[in-house]
Amino acid sequence: MSNFPQLIANGLVQGLFIAMAALAITLAFSIARFPNAATGDVMTAGAYTGLATQSATGSLILAGIVAIFTGAAISLAADRLVFRKLAGRAVVASLVASIGVAFVIRAVLGVTFGLSQLVYDIPLTRAKLYWGVRLTPLDLQVAGAVALALALVFGILHLTPIGRQMRAVADDRDLARVSGVRPERVMLALWMISGGVAGLAGMMLGIKTVVEPELGWSMLLPAFTAAILGGIGSPGGAVAAGLLLGVVQEMSTPFVGFNYKLAIAFAALLGVLLWRPSGLFGKREGVR
Amino acid sequence: MSLLEIADLRGGYGEVDILNGVSLTLEAGEIVTVAGTNGAGKSTLAKAIVGLLPVVRGVLNFEGQGILGLPPELRMARGIGYVPQVANVFPSLSIVENLQVVGGVANQKARMGELLDAFPALAQRRRARAGSLSGGERQQLAFARALMASPRLMVLDEPTAALSPKMVADAFERIRALPRFGVSVLVVEQRARQSLAVSDRGYILDGGKVAMSGAASALLSDDRAASLYLGRHAGR
Numbered sequence: 008m009s010n011f012p013q014l015i016a017n018g019l020v021q022g023l024f025i026a027m028a029a030l031a032i033t034l035a036f037s038i039a040r041f042p043n044a045a046t047g048d049v050m051t052a053g054a055y056t057g058l059a060t061q062s063a064t065g066s067l068i069l070a071g072i073v074a075i076f077t078g079a080a081i082s083l084a085a086d087r088l089v090f091r092k093l094a095g096r097a098v099v100a101s102l103v104a105s106i107g108v109a110f111v112i113r114a115v116l117g118v119t120f121g122l123s124q125l126v127y128d129i130p131l132t133r134a135k136l137y138w139g140v141r142l143t144p145l146d147l148q149v150a151g152a153v154a155l156a157l158a159l160v161f162g163i164l165h166l167t168p169i170g171r172q173m174r175a176v177a178d179d180r181d182l183a184r185v186s187g188v189r190p191e192r193v194m195l196a197l198w199m200i201s202g203g204v205a206g207l208a209g210m211m212l213g214i215k216t217v218v219e220p221e222l223g224w225s226m227l228l229p230a231f232t233a234a235i236l237g238g239i240g241s242p243g244g245a246v247a248a249g250l251l252l253g254v255v256q257e258m259s260t261p262f263v264g265f266n267y268k269l270a271i272a273f274a275a276l277l278g279v280l281l282w283r284p285s286g287l288f289g290k291r292e293g294v295r
Numbered sequence: 296m297s298l299l300e301i302a303d304l305r306g307g308y309g310e311v312d313i314l315n316g317v318s319l320t321l322e323a324g325e326i327v328t329v330a331g332t333n334g335a336g337k338s339t340l341a342k343a344i345v346g347l348l349p350v351v352r353g354v355l356n357f358e359g360q361g362i363l364g365l366p367p368e369l370r371m372a373r374g375i376g377y378v379p380q381v382a383n384v385f386p387s388l389s390i391v392e393n394l395q396v397v398g399g400v401a402n403q404k405a406r407m408g409e410l411l412d413a414f415p416a417l418a419q420r421r422r423a424r425a426g427s428l429s430g431g432e433r434q435q436l437a438f439a440r441a442l443m444a445s446p447r448l449m450v451l452d453e454p455t456a457a458l459s460p461k462m463v464a465d466a467f468e469r470i471r472a473l474p475r476f477g478v479s480v481l482v483v484e485q486r487a488r489q490s491l492a493v494s495d496r497g498y499i500l501d502g503g504k505v506a507m508s509g510a511a512s513a514l515l516s517d518d519r520a521a522s523l524y525l526g527r528h529a530g531r
Contacts (some may be wrong), residue, residue, distance in 0.1 A: 076514045168395070171388065178385040184367040185345050185377040187398030262493060 022253020050223030053206025078206020246287025386426030
């Protein structure tokens with residue numbers, strides 16, 4: 008018989024990574040108004056630069072800071088060089104451009120770090136049993152760091168002036184502008200936060216698994232799924248849906264096997280969207 | 296010098312002009328109604344003044360300074376507040392957050408306190424999300440938000456459009472009270488008679504330009520204005 012508490016715990020840990028990526032995607036969507044397909048590769052960049060920093064200094068904290076700054080810097084550069092120039096055009100133009108940005112990031116990482124799998128230098132630790140669930144200290148540390156980062160982002164969004172301005176622009180860009188909100192400041196904050204979250208998520212995922220050029224790309228579909236499932240544009244919804252998706256995927260493995268767990272996630276997505284087209288936590292659109 | 300001076304204003308959303316040479320003025324302390332039939336360009340004019348119309352040419356001076364090249368956020372910083380027609384609050388933000396989000400307010404806490412005193416219905420529900428408010432409460436919040444930065448001019452785009460008939464009279468009373476906040480008002484309104492009744496002067500647009508203008512009382516008693524533009528719906 009399967010150990011369901013163990014699967015739920017594994018799913019929650021996996022779900023935290025999906026949640027972070029989904030949060031980065033949904034923030035960009037709600038403010039810049041397009042699905043940013045480069046998010047996965049920004050994660051990968053964070054994983055590689057974090058790894059390089061840890062190799063050079065031995066410090067994981069410094070590696071985390073570098074991963075955050077890398078993600079933020081790449082996202083800001085992509086906005087300045089590409090996304091900003093396409094603002095006001097069809098959403099599909101920005102989406103396709105973001106796929107292009109993703110390939111460029113991956114190519115640069117491939118040339119810089121090679122294509123083989125790399126691992127963080129983390130001492131092996133023995134898993135401990137917590138109420139019948141086996142978890143390593145690393146699992147708990149990574150989950151704690153991710154949860155802290157999510158709390159920090161939500162703190163920024165709800166407790167700071169720039170966070171309020173970001174939420175205002177997400178609600179109504181024109182109304183925000185006539186209320187004195189400067190869009191360039193909001194976009195700067197958006198790409199710093201969205202990129203920083205993606206960079207840190209990539210590093211955490213790299214610590215938990217291996218670092219390879221496809222690391223973030225493989226996370227992109229579940230992250231988009233969570234962003235849609237949570238109600239696109241809803242940060243809280245993206246995080247909740249990411250956790251839910253992680254658990255659903257893990258819970259399905261005893262029945263369909265590891266290879267098909269993503270298909271189960273998509274079946275769940277389809278089911279939810281048929282029942283509630285705006286997602287679990289999205290705003291219901293109506294016609295006045 | 297007029298507070299607002301518009302001369303030969305033309306523009307629209309693309310290649311076709313909706314405004315075809317509008318000229319009007321607004322003096323400090325005045326309430327001015329802009330009326331007209333559907334499609335006359337009333338809301339387009341409001342958007343042109345606050346900077347939300349993509350294509351605009353002509354003269355647009357505020358306090359003697361040309362503002363045509365300024366983005367909406369800088370026009371707001373110069374002293375122009377705007378209450379849009381329907382989507383006039385940030386629905387996912389609370390009442391307090393809707394006020395806090397306004398940029399360039401010197402003493403934000405004190406100003407918020409003044410406005411919550413002026414709109415007691417908002418003070419009672421200050422933590423409620425704006426999306427959960429009734430039409431009347433939303434409009435009060437929209438007025439309070441626009442007043443946060445102490446503008447000298449408020450542009451109101453169809454302020455009674457989303458209100459139940461019962462709330463319409465309250466809304467016009469609220470407009471009549473605005474000069475007490477030191478604000479002049481340009482109100483674009485479909486309910487022209489009621490709007491002119493609380494205004495000093497009025498302009499009637501037709502086909503994107505001014506067809507008639509004058510003192511509000513004169514327009515209300517003008518037979519041509521009544522038959523062509525104002526309708527016979529006094530008291531409604």
